[in-house]
Amino acid sequence: MRRLLITIAALAAVACTTTARSAGETGMAESTRPDWRIVIHGGAGVLLRQNMSADKEAAYRAGLEASLAAGADVLSAGGSAVDAVQAAVIVMEDDELFNAGKGAVMTAAYEHELDASIMDGRDRNAGAVAGVKRVKNPILAARAVMDQSEHVMFAGEGADAFAESVGLDMVENSYFTTERRLKALERVLETQSRADADRHGTVGAVAIDKDGNIAAATTTGGMTAKAPGRIGDSPLIGAATYAQNGVCAVSATGHGEYFIRVGVAKTICTRVELAGDSIDAAAQNALGQVADLGGDGGVIVMGADGQYAYVFNSQGMYRGMADSTGALETAIFEVAE
Numbered sequence: 001m002r003r004l005l006i007t008i009a010a011l012a013a014v015a016c017t018t019t020a021r022s023a024g025e026t027g028m029a030e031s032t033r034p035d036w037r038i039v040i041h042g043g044a045g046v047l048l049r050q051n052m053s054a055d056k057e058a059a060y061r062a063g064l065e066a067s068l069a070a071g072a073d074v075l076s077a078g079g080s081a082v083d084a085v086q087a088a089v090i091v092m093e094d095d096e097l098f099n100a101g102k103g104a105v106m107t108a109a110y111e112h113e114l115d116a117s118i119m120d121g122r123d124r125n126a127g128a129v130a131g132v133k134r135v136k137n138p139i140l141a142a143r144a145v146m147d148q149s150e151h152v153m154f155a156g157e158g159a160d161a162f163a164e165s166v167g168l169d170m171v172e173n174s175y176f177t178t179e180r181r182l183k184a185l186e187r188v189l190e191t192q193s194r195a196d197a198d199r200h201g202t203v204g205a206v207a208i209d210k211d212g213n214i215a216a217a218t219t220t221g222g223m224t225a226k227a228p229g230r231i232g233d234s235p236l237i238g239a240a241t242y243a244q245n246g247v248c249a250v251s252a253t254g255h256g257e258y259f260i261r262v263g264v265a266k267t268i269c270t271r272v273e274l275a276g277d278s279i280d281a282a283a284q285n286a287l288g289q290v291a292d293l294g295g296d297g298g299v300i301v302m303g304a305d306g307q308y309a310y311v312f313n314s315q316g317m318y319r320g321m322a323d324s325t326g327a328l329e330t331a332i333f334e335v336a337e
Contacts, residue, residue, distance in 0.1 A: 033306030035324035036075035038207040040067050040088050042098050044253045044298035045201075047316025049333050057332065060097055060318060064330045067091040068322040071207060076324065081215035081249075082120040082143075085205035089116075089139045089217050092203040096178050098318075099201025101137060103178045104221025106185040109228045112176040115235040116142040116219035117153075121243035128235040130155040135163040136171045139219045142235070144168065153235065176221070188225040202234050203318075204241070204251025206302035214302050216241045216249040216265070223256070232256025238266035246304045247273045248282075253317065254290065254297010262289045268301060279303045283311035 042064060049057075071088035075081070089100070096103025104112050116138035117128035127146025130153065135141045141163040145154055154162050164170050188194055204218035218241045220234040233239035233256035240256070242265035243249035250265035264286045271282035279301040290297065291313050298312025300319065310319045310331075320330035 033208070033212075035210050036072075036081075036084075036208060037302070037306050037308060037321065037323035038068060038071035038075060038084055038088060038205060039300045039302055039308045039310070039321045040064065040071070040092075040203070040205045040319065041251060041253055041298065041300045041310070042067075042092060042203050042318030043201040044296070044312050044314040044317035047314075047318070047332055052332070060332060061330045063092065063095045063097050064318060064320040065328070066095070067205070068320050068328065068330075071205060072322045075207065075209055078210060080211075081207040081209040081213045082118065082217075084207040084209065085215045085217035085251075086118060086139055086143055088205040088207075089203055089219050090137055093137050093139060093219055096180075098203050099221045100203045100219045101221075102176050103181060104176045105181050105201060105224040105226075106177070107222070107228050107230075108185075108189065108225045110185065111228065112173055112221060113226075113228065113230075114138040114176070114219070114221055115231060116217070117235045117237055117241040118142045118146060118217040119215060119237060119241050119243040119249075120146070121214035121216075121245040121247075121249055124244055126152050126237045126241070128153040128237060128241075129159040129163070130231045130235040131229065132156075132159045132163065133173045134160045134170045136169040136175070139217055140168050142217075142219075152237065155231070156229075181224070184224050194224060202240065202251075202253035204253065204300065206243070206249040206251050206300050206308070208249075208302055208304075208306050212304070213245055214243050214249040214304065216243040216251045216302075218251045218253075220253075233259035233264070236260060238263050240265055242266050242269050244269055244273070248279055248304060249302040250283075250299055252297065252299045254314065255295040258290045258293045258295025259297060261293060262286055264290065264299065268299065272303070279307060280309045280311060283309055287311055287313050
C-alpha cells in the first residue's frame with residue numbers, strides 16, 4: 001500500500017493501490033458521504049519532480065487550488081454538481097499553465113482548435129463542442145449545447161457560430177497563443193516527434209452535490225502539432241466524459257485515440273453498474289485496456305457515494321480534491337513508495 005501526502009485543511013490519508021500498469025489513489029470511504037465533493041485533473045504525462053522547479057510546482061498547485069476553490073464555492077452554497085464542474089474547469093481554461101483555453105497547444109497549421117464536453121448525471125443530458133477556434137471558454141459552449149439546443153455536439157465553425165449566437169464571449173484565435181506553446185509547436189515540427197507532454201494536457205472535473213447528484217466535465221487544446229481537424233476523446237461522451245447518478249462520474253486525460261477505442265469513461269461506469277466493480281477497480285481495468293493498445297493517461301472518478309479515485313498509468317497527473325469536511329489536497333507526481 002502507498003500513501004498520498006497532501007492535505008491542507010486537514011491531514012486526510014488517501015489509500016492507494018497499484019498494478020504493473022497503473023497507479024490509483026482511492027479517496028476516503030466513510031459510512032456517510034460528505035455533503036459535497038469535487039475532484040479535478042489538469043492533465044497526465046511524464047511529470048517528474050526532478051524536472052520541475054519549485055516555482056513551477058508552486059504555480060501548478062496554486063492553479064489546481066484555484067480551480068478547486070471555484071467548484072467548492074458553488075457546492076458550499078448549495079449549487080449543483082454540473083455548475084461546480086463547469087466553474088472548476090473555467091479556471092483552468094483561463095490559466096495558461098494548462099492545455100485548455102488560453103495557453104492551449106497549437107495545431108500544425110499554427111492555430112488552436114479546442115474541444116470540451118459536460119454531462120449531468122441527473123438525466124444524462126450532455127453537451128460538447130469540437131474544433132472551436134473563437135469561443136473564449138469552450139466548456140461554456142458545451143454547456144450551452146446541453147442547455148440551449150436539441151443536440152449533444154457541435155463542431156468547427158458551426159460550434160463557434162452557435163456559441164456566438166447564445167451570447168458567449170468570443171475572441172481572436174491568437175488570444176489562446178503563448179510563447180511556450182509556440183516554441184513547443186516549432187520543436188515538434190522541426191524534429192517530427194512528440195514528447196509525452198505534447199500528447200497530453202486535458203483538464204477536467206467530477207463532483208457530487210448536497211443532493212447526491214454527480215456531473216463531469218472535460219476540456220482541452222488537444223495534441224501539439226495535431227493535424228487540423230483532428231478530434232480526440234475530450235469532446236466525446238463516453239470516451240473522456242460520463243456521468244450517471246447512482247453509478248459514477250468520470251473525466252479522462254491521455255492519448256485520445258486509445259481512450260476513444262476503449263470508450264474509457266463509459267467502460268468505467270458500466271463496470272461499476274453491471275459488474276459491481278469498485279470505482280478504482282473499474283478504472284484500473286479500463287486503463288489496462290488502454291495500455292494493452294499502447295496508450296497511457298489517467299482518469300478521475302466520483303462514485304455515487306462520494307468516494308473518489310485518481311487512476312493513471314503515466315508518470316504523474318495534475319490532480320486535486322476538496323470537500324465539505326474542509327479537506328483540500330493537490331498532487332502532481334507519482335505516488336511515493
